[in-house]
Amino acid sequence: MVLPSNPTDLTLAEAREAVAAKKISSRELTQAFVKSIETARPLHAFITETPERALEMAAASDARLAKGEARPLEGLPLAIKDLYCTKGVRTTAASNILSNYVPPYESTVTQNLWNAGAVMLGKTNLDEFAMGSSTETSWFGPTVSPWRAKNSVEKMVPGGSSGGSAAAVSANLCLAATGTDTGGSIRQPAAITGTVGIKPTYGRCSRWGIVAFASSLDQAGPMTRTVRDAAILLKTMASVDPKDSTSVDLPVPDYEAGLESGVKGLRVGIPKEYRVDGAPPEIDAIWNKGAEWLRAQGAEIVEVSLPHTKYALPTYYIIAPAEASSNLARYDGVRYGRRAEGASELLDLYERSRGEGFGAEVRRRILIGTYVLSAGYYDAYYARAQKVRSLIARDFTEAFRKCDVLLTPVTPGPAFAFGANSDDPVAMYLNDVFTVTLNLAGLPGLVVPAGLTAEGLPLGLQLIGKAFDEATVLRAGRAVETAANFTAKPQPWWRSA
């Protein structure tokens, strides 16, 4: 292979090959990314940059490479969503309450990455406690999307909550990044920034050491520039972890192995309920195109029904806040996290530390969650939502009797501008209408860039698989990627800003 003039243009797979063949050292590669991050500060993709640590890790990788002891991700620089605890490196969840928190331990997923030789460039921005679809709720200020509409200088959101990771991958500030997905937080920003993201099956990646939002929905996953890169990173991120009792005892397959096997004979389901009234025609058009691409490669397209789809979002907005209100009860301002000054008594200390430490969206969700769990309302809200959740999961079980994988849009519309949905929480929540269903059912979902709108903004497609069938999802995603041949990149306006 020939190295590109700027090594930051490499994919993870290409960089792996180049580093292993000693065409470029990890140090040179890491240095190039450190520089690209410095010139991209107008994007505000990172909350914390860790260049010194990155260069130390790169030097250690180069030493291993010299001894012929390379590991699977040796010397490859990554960005980490600032929701993963990293030992000795500030971890904020983009919240004021954790703005000075330095974990004394490492999350299992990031430990897996460092054990495989990866290099950490820094911690990326997100919505506060991953609650949002735009990074606008980050206490540190939002991330700006690298993408702009044609002939426009208006700033666009990168999606969320993993918007910093998506922006960093899209703008070539890292080879790949980690995200987390509770209702669409990997897939929606991937779609908006023209990148690839996969939410694996619940239980595939350990949640240990990842700041908890809604424990029955949260799942870690990779955000990358290609489907192959997602397969590579997922292989290392996924593990069976004794520290997370919900991590599932199944061996992690080699996701790269079957990637190019094609989709001949694969039954691809098109859920009719995902065709919503009033959706922009471009969303429908790219969806039809995706089905056509798969059919042309030998897949069989079948219509399926997921009748409870319309209830997924309201179900999610009961369950997720309920779990969040419980998880976030740990922030008391005493054991860790920001502590309010001048409290006269204990209750006052708790209330003020939490009231000052949490932002508006987090407070709103804690209150909703507390309300739906409170005496007299539990059955009407939470218990009912858990039953509807069963029906949503059952819809998928039924659909997968007729097909092997589902193809759907990712979001009801393309990228949006700052403030576009900020007045109405429900309008912002609607962004997740096609993604939350998978979190409720625990299923894997992959987003692949598929095209551009007339305004020049990315559109993605989502592939949904059976539980623990990430391999088929990735194989079908690879087929979409091949046909779409998405090569568009954002113009680097941020370098001159």
Added chain:
Amino acid sequence: MSVDKDTVRRIARLARLALEDERIEPMVQELNGILAWVEQLKEVDIEGVAPLTSVVEQRLKMREDVVTDGGNADALMINASGGEDHFFVVPKVVE
């Protein structure tokens, strides 16, 4: 169902969340917007449906009942504001 100012104050107290007086009324509006929207779940026939409590069918794992971690008091105290000598310090609770 909808909430009023007193309900918002009560759940804010339950959640140990200080809410400025001027934030109460907007929060009433926002919560009622969300609650009105989730009302549509009442249309769903849930007769005889079991709640989904785990998305993956797996027996909860058990492990040997032995100590696996500990002796980390110093590490545990580094993020505590107002901690002293391995004690978390809070305002006086007993007169």
